[in-house]
Amino acid sequence: MFRDRVNWFALFFLIIGSIVILFPLYLTISVALKTPQELGQSVLSLPTGFHFENFIKAAKMTNYWRSFKNSFIITFGAVSLTLLTNSMVAYAIARNLDKKFFKFLYYYFISAMFIPFPIIMLPIVKQTSKMGIDNQWGLIFLYVVYGLAFNIFLYVGYIKSIPRSLEEAAIIDGCGVWTLFWKIIFPLMAPINATVAILSTLWVWNDFMLPLVILSEREDMTLPLVQFVFQSQFSTDYNLAFASYLMVMLPLIFVYLVAQKWIISGVLRGSIKQ
Amino acid sequence: MANVTLKNVTKKFGDFVAVDSQNLEIIDKEFLVLVGPSGCGKSTTLRMVAGLEEITEGTIEIGDKVVNDVPPKDRDIAMVFQNYALYPHMNVYDNMAFGLKLRKFPKEEIERRVNDAADILGIQPLLDRKPKQLSGGQRQRVALGRAIVREPKVFLMDEPLSNLDAKLRVQMRTELSKLHDRLQTTVIYVTHDQTEAMTMGDRIVVLRDGVIQQVADPLSLYNEPKNVFVAGFIGSPAMNFLDAKIVQEGDEYYIDGHGTFKIKIPEDKIEKYSVKDYVDKEVIFGVRPEDVVDANITHDFDVTDYNSFVAEVEVVEPMGSEIYLYLAEKDHQMIARVEAESKAQVGDNITLGIDLRKIHIFDAETEEVIF
Ligand SMILES: Nc1ncnc2c1ncn2[C@@H]1O[C@H](COP(=O)(O)OP(=O)(O)OP(=O)(O)O)[C@@H](O)[C@H]1O
Ligand SMILES: [Mg+2]
Numbered sequence: 001m002f003r004d005r006v007n008w009f010a011l012f013f014l015i016i017g018s019i020v021i022l023f024p025l026y027l028t029i030s031v032a033l034k035t036p037q038e039l040g041q042s043v044l045s046l047p048t049g050f051h052f053e054n055f056i057k058a059a060k061m062t063n064y065w066r067s068f069k070n071s072f073i074i075t076f077g078a079v080s081l082t083l084l085t086n087s088m089v090a091y092a093i094a095r096n097l098d099k100k101f102f103k104f105l106y107y108y109f110i111s112a113m114f115i116p117f118p119i120i121m122l123p124i125v126k127q128t129s130k131m132g133i134d135n136q137w138g139l140i141f142l143y144v145v146y147g148l149a150f151n152i153f154l155y156v157g158y159i160k161s162i163p164r165s166l167e168e169a170a171i172i173d174g175c176g177v178w179t180l181f182w183k184i185i186f187p188l189m190a191p192i193n194a195t196v197a198i199l200s201t202l203w204v205w206n207d208f209m210l211p212l213v214i215l216s217e218r219e220d221m222t223l224p225l226v227q228f229v230f231q232s233q234f235s236t237d238y239n240l241a242f243a244s245y246l247m248v249m250l251p252l253i254f255v256y257l258v259a260q261k262w263i264i265s266g267v268l269r270g271s272i273k274q
Numbered sequence: 275m276a277n278v279t280l281k282n283v284t285k286k287f288g289d290f291v292a293v294d295s296q297n298l299e300i301i302d303k304e305f306l307v308l309v310g311p312s313g314c315g316k317s318t319t320l321r322m323v324a325g326l327e328e329i330t331e332g333t334i335e336i337g338d339k340v341v342n343d344v345p346p347k348d349r350d351i352a353m354v355f356q357n358y359a360l361y362p363h364m365n366v367y368d369n370m371a372f373g374l375k376l377r378k379f380p381k382e383e384i385e386r387r388v389n390d391a392a393d394i395l396g397i398q399p400l401l402d403r404k405p406k407q408l409s410g411g412q413r414q415r416v417a418l419g420r421a422i423v424r425e426p427k428v429f430l431m432d433e434p435l436s437n438l439d440a441k442l443r444v445q446m447r448t449e450l451s452k453l454h455d456r457l458q459t460t461v462i463y464v465t466h467d468q469t470e471a472m473t474m475g476d477r478i479v480v481l482r483d484g485v486i487q488q489v490a491d492p493l494s495l496y497n498e499p500k501n502v503f504v505a506g507f508i509g510s511p512a513m514n515f516l517d518a519k520i521v522q523e524g525d526e527y528y529i530d531g532h533g534t535f536k537i538k539i540p541e542d543k544i545e546k547y548s549v550k551d552y553v554d555k556e557v558i559f560g561v562r563p564e565d566v567v568d569a570n571i572t573h574d575f576d577v578t579d580y581n582s583f584v585a586e587v588e589v590v591e592p593m594g595s596e597i598y599l600y601l602a603e604k605d606h607q608m609i610a611r612v613e614a615e616s617k618a619q620v621g622d623n624i625t626l627g628i629d630l631r632k633i634h635i636f637d638a639e640t641e642e643v644i645f
């Protein structure tokens with residue numbers, strides 16, 4: 001039967017792809033659960049017991065909860081502000097692209113995508129310390145602004161697919177611009193909001209460079225920074241290092257699982273007849 | 275009172291004139307249909323009444339109040355869109371209640387209105403569904419419901435039935451007419467379908483390139499078109515137009531189809547209209563397909579030499595209750611809509627009678643009607 005035919009070509013690449021991704025994951029998890037002795041005997045073998053004390057030790061060593069809290073505040077703050085503000089900016093631009101000024105704004109924001117970070121690094125560091133925002137709040141602000149370039153690109157493309165007649169119907173129903181945005185447009189952007197949320201979360205959570213150059217206080221450090229700072233101490237103990245890496249990664253997997261159900265295509269289905 | 279009055283309303287997009295100085299008085303409780311070919315400015319006119327499009331020149335009044343600068347939500351209108359424009363993230367109830375909630379109606383009032391509208395439209399069982407769980411016809415009803423609950427002064431509808439299949443369209447057509455009788459509200463209805471216009475409208479406005487061609491009730495529009503465009507647009511199959519010339523022979527006047535036919539103009543028409551001014555001038559002769567008859571079948575008028583011609587049948591299209599004959603005579607083409615008992619076959623040369631009471635002639639230059 002047609003349905004049962006196997007596409008060997010695709011299967012082959014799927015297998016290769018899976019191995020490339022799954023093998024390091026397997027290594028990370030298994031090493032994190034082993035004792036140093038086990039690791040010494042064989043790197044690849046399955047762990048004989050589950051040594052969860054690795055996690056506890058690693059957490060203690062890196063002051064995991066404090067940096068987790070820092071990372072969480074920054075990520076949560078940056079992502080929620082990104083969703084609220086960037087979507088609004090994009091909406092204003094997307095619906096006025098026929099006007100010269102907004103078209104200019106669009107390309108202006110987008111062009112920021114092509115500026116390499118090292119070029120703006122020094123000015124940012126100077127500026128933030130001068131303004132006294134070389135802390136979490138400054139970081140959140142920077143993420144919201146730097147995300148704008150790529151997010152506008154994503155949002156504008158999506159908003160164009162929302163039929164204008166929906167807005168016109170809402171306007172006749174009595175919406176002002178504000179209610180129109182929050183009651184109609186924003187809910188309809190759920191799939192793209194989820195996409196932006198996931199991408200921003202990944203970026204902010206894993207980002208190393210910005211926190212490194214901006215944060216001045218040791219107690220403000222985020223998880224990736226802490227990993228870096230403690231690398232030297234891990235050098236003798238791979239098990240702790242991998243346990244610690246895993247602990248940085250897990251929240252992201254959780255976020256992805258929660259958000260991915262929103263990335264369903266066809267949220268707009270049924271609104272209009274194409 | 276909800277008269278809608280358009281005074282010299284013009285809409286320009288840049289240099290392009292989409293609506294050209296329209297004057298129109300829509301009477302309270304009237305079902306007015308705007309009809310015309312694609313791009314003639316129907317939607318633009320409607321959207322200006324709705325307030326979705328700015329008016330370049332002129333004024334629009336709703337209920338004796340100039341609304342040029344009144345935002346759509348304060349115009350007391352409701353609009354039904356061609357693509358329904360239902361809010362996809364709300365269920366049917368919320369779709370209908372949305373406008374009322376924004377206007378801060380009390381909860382019980384909202385419930386009552388939505389339930390009443392749902393009863394009228396027969397969508398009571400669907401209130402919990404999302405738009406994507408509805409069929410096209412059901413969505414259409416919800417879109418109507420959303421307009422009805424608002425109890426507006428004026429309903430604006432932009433081709434609300436054009437996305438439905440033929441059968442549902444016919445059904446909804448009658449339902450909409452009934453609904454209008456029941457609600458007794460002014461309706462401005464846009465369509466490009468002349469059948470819809472004829473069956474639903476109290477009055478019909480025919481538009482062409484942004485200019486109003488004629489405003490009349492369906493029968494007058496059909497029987498007394500003002501120009502070639504209206505005559506050709508209303509009616510299906512369309513009216514036959516043939517180049518001709520008016521000739522005078524003694525006291526009698528004829529429409530001479532350059533040798534292919536010669537038809538006598540009835541005396542009452544000569545007295546009543548300016549036929550004499552057109553002697554020896556080019557005109558356009560117009561006759562509807564149903565007024566061209568198979569001479570072998572008896573009718574309520576006699577077929578004589580002066581109201582008939584012979585033509586070759588090129589195509590026979592049996593429709594069941596009637597037959598369309600596609601005729602050719604020299605370089606003239608014509609369609610006749612004859613009774614099903616006609617025996618005409620392809621290739622036959624048959625005699626066709628013309629009902630002189632129903633003929634029209636138009637000025638060949640201005641395309642305005644002479645009678
Ligand atoms: N925003 C706009 N900018 C420029 N031209 C426009 C705009 N909207 C409409 N037009 C033009 O105005 C004319 C009238 O458009 P309108 O939408 O009113 O036509 P319509 O009669 O509703 O046609 P249809 O039956 O296809 O819906 C068209 O030629 C169209 O191209
Ligand atoms: Mg239109």
